[in-house]
Amino acid sequence: MNQPMDSTHRLPSWLRPPDGLPGHQPSPLIQTEKLSLAYGTQPAFDSVSLSINRGCITALVGPSGSGKTSFLTCLNRLTDLIPRCHVSGRVHLGELDVLSPKTDVLQLRRRVGMIFQKPNPFPLSIRKNLEFPLREHGMTDREHLDHLLLTTLQDVGLWAEVKDRLESPALALSGGQQQRLCMARALALSPEVLLMDEPCSALDPLSSGVVEDLITSLRGRYTVVIVTHNLAQARRIADDVALFWVQHGTGQLIEQGSSKQIFDHPQHELTAAYINGIRG
């Protein structure tokens, strides 16, 4: 029988305490090889080879239009939904060949959650927003659903705020609360990877701070890939940083490395210029 979600990907071996053990070698979970994407004839980014470490927070930075968000959508094959979108190259998630037509995208997207720039809860109640995807993935046990509801909402720090109005519409929440609900919704499916597309940019500074703390707290338990325009934020939260830039009419990966290395000893002149705020 096909066991729906085999539990191998949740082995605790890659669980790492948030502060990281000294001398622990990060191992790549996602690797892209010469990944390119074009909308029709318009290339979005070209030939990006990037590796993303397990349990780390990787920030993608760079000016608008350099293909960061497009890159993100390749990792969970959301590109399938975009008309005229053409992807080439390879993406590996552990052993899985992500772009292969044989890959079950629904299972893939369960392993790779995504948070969008604009909070996008469903027009349902708060409870339904969390339970509906779980039920669709075959979890119907009432007790377990309630348990997950409680723990994920606690995880995102929303439980105290919404516990009395779980049945009220999610769209009535504030922007920051909606975004945290969306994170809870993604976390409830216990994904390995979380893709975040500027999750704070549509929020006010206060909510943005709350969400940022939340992201930091995910370190070690999840592999996070976050697109951000906020360099200070990238510096605060990221373990690794990758810089995208528009060159020759298309987005390209300029430099990647640990946050420390990129911010303190940038190798490429564009990186140096960008982090010093001269360009971009």
Add this chain to the structure above:
Amino acid sequence: MASSRMLDSDHLSAIAVWTAACLVGGFFLWLLSDIVWHGVAEISWEFLTTAPLNAGRDGGIGPILVSTALILLVCMVVALPIGLGTAILLAEFTTDESLFGRLIRRSLDVLAGVPSIIFGLFGNAFFSVTLGLGFSILSGGLTLACMVLPILIRSTEEGFRAVPTDYRLSAAALGLSRFTTLTHLLLPAAIPGLLVGFILSIGRAIAETAALIFTSGYVDRMPESLLDSGRALSIHIFDLSMNVPGGDAKAYASALVLISLLFAITTLSAWIADQWLHRRIIPV
């Protein structure tokens, strides 16, 4: 000199515009008041429920209303699943470039322009003769179903297109199947569009005459089954005014009933569309 000529053309055009508007508006009021004036005296509960007598000069339109309702029922029962399926395919599962989608769209556009008498010819040749359904409510309803499909599909498709892309992306990002996304998220959100399309289609079908003459027929008895011939309200008006000397009074009354039904239908659809707009704007 120049400025006074400009003033003149401004005045002249204003006069022309107001005259045209008064003409059209006046004409409309004339037509409507004429029908209401002559029709309202005849309308009573008895008129709506009893059978026509003396070729329709006396009695009511009971069986005719029943036949009309049955024809509409057949029409919508057939058109809805096909129309909904096509609309979903066009809105959710085809890109603008896909050949299949383009062919379907093109075919529907042309179909929308086909005169209703042609649908009548087709319905007679296909449903009545080839399929052997004869002159029956079934033939008439099926013919109308073909006729209303373009308008039904168009507005249902609009309904789906009005659903924010966010829903689709976030559902996909959660690994939900497209079937689930469709039934749990998109369909509920698109229901107003579906409703508007449904109502518009009923409006189109109830107003139709030419497509029914040789498909559902003229028989004004109470239909006993869907294979019986049944006279639609519009055909009743046609028959009374053209073939029955002295049938004008009842024709007026029937026309008033038909117009009132249509008025109710358009008002309802406008109201739904309105509510929908409001509902979409407020929570976002």
Add this chain to the structure above:
Amino acid sequence: MIWSRSTFLSPSNRDRLLVWTLRGAAGIAGLILLFIVAFLILEALPALRTLGLIRFVTDPSWHPGEEFYLMLPMMWGTLFATLGAVVLATPLGLLSALFCRWYAPKPIARTYRRFIELLGGIPSVVYGFWGLVVLVPMISRLHPPGPSLLAGIVILTIMILPTIALLADASLAKVPQEYIRGAAALGLGRWAIIRGVVIPAAKSGLFTGVILGTGRAIGETMAVLMVCGNVVQTPQSLFDPIRTLTANIALEMAYALGDHRSALFVSGLVLVGMILTLVSSAEWISRGRIYG
């Protein structure tokens, strides 16, 4: 963790099934047009085979009982009635749209637009009936017999006016405010702005409206059948009774047999041909306009 799978179809398979079901529905919807054309041709074939196309334009008259099948007078009837209606309805429709957008105070404009929408929803049989009991007697007083080309033109005008007015109105609404402000800043009067800026910008919508209205006029059956008198002749004046192609089908289909029935399907084909020619030439023209 309890992950149970209760459905017997996996989600991906269910998606595939869904798409194929939808394709089936869309296939049916798309095939209707093909079916219609196929049946028209199939039913028209006997007449085309025994009579040939030429007899429809060379026979002495339309007397199916005597096997005469001259279609020309009815084609003229359709053409004249349509042309007359389009010539009248186009300016009226445009003026109505201008009234709504530019001249009428807001509440009046809204009521007027609603009026026009209602006018567009009134069934053709009601127009026909009203024409028969009100309009035809009036024309008959003016110039007997009454049922005439003129009556047909008037009724068709009212029937296609809403189509033209509403589409013109919609395209007027889309004219960018900057154009209008720009023209007003040059000190142009209202009519000069309308003629010089608004109407050119709204041309394509107006054009579409006229094409759709023409199509509707060609295909209209019941109303013309009821007011035009249905005498098969080429009209010499506005007051002559005429019979259109559509009315002919509606009148004779009930009892037509053999070649006669088949000849009626030929006229159906002619009608579809007219509509298709209209639509495709309109597309051709508007495409030329976009790139030219």
